[in-house]
Structures are given as C-alpha cells and as structure tokens.
Amino acid sequence: MLLTALKSKRLLWREWLASYLFLLPALAFFLLFVAYPMLRGAYISLFDYSLNRFEFIGLRNYADLFRDKTFLKSMKNTILIVLITVPAVIAFSIFVSNTIYRKSELARSFFRGVFYLPAVSSVVSITVVWASIYDPNYGILNYVTSLFGAEPIAWLGDLRTALFAIIAVLVTTSVGQPIILYVAALGNIPTSYIEAAQIDRATPGQIFRKIIWPMLMPTNLYIIVITTINTFQTFAIVQLLTAGGPLNATSTVMYGVYEKAFMLGSFGVAAAMGMLLAVVIGIISLIQFKFLGSDVEY
Amino acid sequence: MHASMPFRKKPKKLISNIVLLAVALFFVFPFYWIVTGAFKVQNVAVAIPPEWFPHAPTLDNFTVLFKNPVWRWTFNSFFVAAAEMAGVCLVASMAGYVLAKKQFPGRKIIFTLFVAAMALPKQVILVPLFTMIADFGWIDHYKALILPAIGWPFGIFLVKQFAQTLPGELLEAAKVDGCSELRLYYSIVLPLLKPALGALAIFTFINAWNDYFSQLIMIRSTPMMTLPLGVATLKGEYTTPYGVLMAGAAFASLPMIVIFLLFQKAFTQGITMGAVKG
Numbered sequence: 001m002l003l004t005a006l007k008s009k010r011l012l013w014r015e016w017l018a019s020y021l022f023l024l025p026a027l028a029f030f031l032l033f034v035a036y037p038m039l040r041g042a043y044i045s046l047f048d049y050s051l052n053r054f055e056f057i058g059l060r061n062y063a064d065l066f067r068d069k070t071f072l073k074s075m076k077n078t079i080l081i082v083l084i085t086v087p088a089v090i091a092f093s094i095f096v097s098n099t100i101y102r103k104s105e106l107a108r109s110f111f112r113g114v115f116y117l118p119a120v121s122s123v124v125s126i127t128v129v130w131a132s133i134y135d136p137n138y139g140i141l142n143y144v145t146s147l148f149g150a151e152p153i154a155w156l157g158d159l160r161t162a163l164f165a166i167i168a169v170l171v172t173t174s175v176g177q178p179i180i181l182y183v184a185a186l187g188n189i190p191t192s193y194i195e196a197a198q199i200d201r202a203t204p205g206q207i208f209r210k211i212i213w214p215m216l217m218p219t220n221l222y223i224i225v226i227t228t229i230n231t232f233q234t235f236a237i238v239q240l241l242t243a244g245g246p247l248n249a250t251s252t253v254m255y256g257v258y259e260k261a262f263m264l265g266s267f268g269v270a271a272a273m274g275m276l277l278a279v280v281i282g283i284i285s286l287i288q289f290k291f292l293g294s295d296v297e298y
Numbered sequence: 299m300h301a302s303m304p305f306r307k308k309p310k311k312l313i314s315n316i317v318l319l320a321v322a323l324f325f326v327f328p329f330y331w332i333v334t335g336a337f338k339v340q341n342v343a344v345a346i347p348p349e350w351f352p353h354a355p356t357l358d359n360f361t362v363l364f365k366n367p368v369w370r371w372t373f374n375s376f377f378v379a380a381a382e383m384a385g386v387c388l389v390a391s392m393a394g395y396v397l398a399k400k401q402f403p404g405r406k407i408i409f410t411l412f413v414a415a416m417a418l419p420k421q422v423i424l425v426p427l428f429t430m431i432a433d434f435g436w437i438d439h440y441k442a443l444i445l446p447a448i449g450w451p452f453g454i455f456l457v458k459q460f461a462q463t464l465p466g467e468l469l470e471a472a473k474v475d476g477c478s479e480l481r482l483y484y485s486i487v488l489p490l491l492k493p494a495l496g497a498l499a500i501f502t503f504i505n506a507w508n509d510y511f512s513q514l515i516m517i518r519s520t521p522m523m524t525l526p527l528g529v530a531t532l533k534g535e536y537t538t539p540y541g542v543l544m545a546g547a548a549f550a551s552l553p554m555i556v557i558f559l560l561f562q563k564a565f566t567q568g569i570t571m572g573a574v575k576g
Contacts, residue, residue, distance in 0.1 A: 018479040019400040026393035029449025041426035120558040122526040125547035129328040138344035274422040
C-alpha cells in the first residue's frame, strides 16, 4: 500500500514537472518581453530619461503631462476617435453581418473577404491609397464632390475635416474581425426562435431587439472591448497620413508617445504617457465588462 | 425563404442588399485604385478628371520601385513573419496543451495571467521594450522583431481553448502504454492540434507582416527594412510619386491578400475560436 502510494506520488511529481517544462518557454518569453517591459515602463516613467540622462524625478513626468497642452489635446482626440469609431464599427458590422449571414456560403465568404481586405493589407498600402484619394489637388474625392458643385477641401490638412478623414480610414480597417464574429454568432442563433416569433407576428424590428440583440451580447462584449483597446492605440494611420497635424488636430496619445520617445528622445515622458493610456484603457475595459457583461448563454 | 415570411419585409431586404453592395464597392475601390494606379504614369495618376482605367498601362513605376532593395525587403518581411509564426506555434502549442489537459499547482494563476495580458494594450509597452532591446544591442537585427513576439498570450489562449475539446481518453491511453510526455506531445497532441495551429500560424504571419509600429522603431538601416517599412520611405519630400507608391503598396499587400484568400476558412475559424469565452 505504502509503496503504491509513494509510487503514485512520484508519478504525480513527474507529471507536474513535465507540465512546468512545457510551460517554461511560453512563460520565459512572456515574462521577459511582455511582463517585464510593462513593469519597466512604470519604473522609467519616474525618471528624466533621455539618451544621456537617467535621473529619478518622482511623479514629475506625470505632473508635467497634465499641464501639457499637446498631450491633453492628443488625449482628447484619442477619446473622440474611440467615441466615434467604436459605435460606428459595431453598427456597421451588425448591419453587414445581419444582411449576409443567411446567404449562401459562397456569398458569405465573398463579403467577409471584401470587408477583411483593409485589415489584412499593410497599413502602409492603405494610407498610400487614401492619401491619394484625399489629395486636395489631384484626389478623386474632391473630383467626385466637385461634380456636385462642392469646393475642393484639403481633407487631411483642414482642421475641421482631418480627424474625421482619419476616423473614416480607421473604421474601414477595423470591421473585418467583428463581421466574422457577428456572422458566426448570428448563425448560432437557433432559427426556431426566430420562426416562432414570426408566427406570433413579431416585426423584424421586434425580432432584432428582443431575440437577436440579447443573444449577441457575449459577442458584443468581446468586440466592444477589443475594438476599444485597439482604437485607443491608433498610431500608424496618423503617423503615415498626417503626422499628427494640422496643429495637432489628429495627434493621438500613441502618436505623442512615438514623437516624444523616438523623435525627441524623451523616454521617461513617453513611458508616462503610455502608462496613463494603459490606465485609461484599463478603467474603460472594466466599465464595459461591468455594464455589458451578461450571463446570456447559448 | 419561408412562405410564412411576411412579405412586407421584402422591399426592406432589397434596400439592405443595395446598401451592402454599395459599401462593398466602397471597400474594394481603394484596392482597385492601388492596382490601376500602379500602372499609370505620374501625369495620368494625378489627372483631373481621373482616368478610371489606365488606357496606356506602363511598367515604369515598377522599374523605379525596383531600384530600391525591394527583394531584400520582401525577404526580411517573409523571414521575420515565418520565424514568428514557427516560434509562436511551438511555444503556444506546448503551453496551451498543458494548460488545457494537465492538473498541476499554479495552473489557474498562470492561465489568468495570460488572459489578463491579452487585454494589455500592446503598444503601451513599446517604449520600455525599445529601451530594453537597445540595451541588448539588438536594434536593427531580426531578433528585435522576432523574439518579443513569441510569448503571445492570444496564441496560448487560442490553443488552450481548442485543446480543451480534445478527447482525454486518447491521451490517457497513450500514457498507460508507457508513452513519454515528449512523445505524447509530439506524436499525438500536435497532430490533433492541427486545426488550431493552422489558424494560429496564418494569424501570426499576417500580424507579424503588418506590425508596422514595431518595425518602425526597431529597424534603422535600409537593407534591414521590412517591405511595408521600405515602401513607406518612398514618399518624396516635395512631390508625391503616386505611381511608384501605388506599385509599392500593391507589392506590399499582395502576399497577405493571397494568403488570406487561400486560407480564409482556417483564418475565420481561428478568429471565432479565440473569441469563445474562457
């Protein structure tokens, strides 16, 4: 008895050891290149840190940021981008998914592919073509609006339009994944529910509100959280299309981080900006989980 | 559709289908514009009214484009993406499998750690990561792009979700037959994980190719640039050479579009798999 107990204990140990060894590579890479940089970011945000300086200054980077007009403007822009982009992405994705999910497999993959194109294409390619479309002198957008008698607009250079021009491109690159997820989620709703409602003469609007929407809630939560996190980090489109201009009208927090760290060499301030952005994202994700998290299962 | 379907729904359906086609056209147009623009000479590319289809297609833009080390950039992009793909699949398959199928102390904490990290804004760590990579002396090396991408929490999560659905009896039976852990993983678990790893591989490849921000800060010299990064440097200082840029844009996106179209099914499955609640 004792012998078998010892033996099984030894076996258990061996199994544990094997499990840890299997986890080791993942944990090592994760701790070194994800977890440690996060902590290091918090640490260096307390320093006056540039190419030739490394001096502890406590919370001064943060205090400076709260008085920095450019930073506050970029935070405001970022929040505005999120507030417009996330609902636009959700509404657009649900509309498209709801229109295509009952079509044939071929039609579905065709449309899914079309809306995923901007997401798989390099952001460099996307911005190259949009820069040409938005070009004030030669752009096709001004040509089209001129057919309707409109004056030409410098879409990316005008304070009134630049941010929206950025958001439009951002939305087209963000709907691919949500559409794939919504099509899958809609396909999982038992048709019997919808048929029963139709027999009871529910209108399509009622069916959507009372049956489809509640059953989409888990998918909604995931998509809203992911899209919010991604949108808060908008960078490449801004860097490539406007470099934050005109007059910081399109600068985002991540663009500011890039500018501070890699153009001005102020790593401490840039790290502090990153930490503040992470805190904002964390708080908003928690709020979203609290208000949208539901226990609908299907 | 059913006979019971109320027919007042029909005109509404027609309208949504028309809107759908219109927005689809809006999504396809930029790609049409890239491809046709790549074959237009500069004064046609900027003509008003625009030439909707290139009447006298030219390869001049590609000639100018290939005066740059485009093949080297292409190699760099492929090499980095392939290395990340192999690394992520190996590391994630090992971790995801034991997290799904083994019982050991600390399993829950480790899994929670990975899930929490998925919500971590990835770009926020780029500055400290850059200073660390710079300290290592890795700037302008392939490893500056490859190694930080391998411990990808999403990959571990994806494999774990999928591995949970595997039949436990098969693994137990192999154990009883005296199969070592390593052999069990290699000859039984890995083949079973194929669908998940296929999706993860494509996912990682496309993400790596398109990770513009990391490439921008980690790579300095022209020969080490990735394809998208290289194309981004073609912008002229005073005039914009649209034709050449379009040729570069077409060339930089084509591989990803082809890969996506070839593996759309696996890709779609991967996205849905990763979204299932833990």
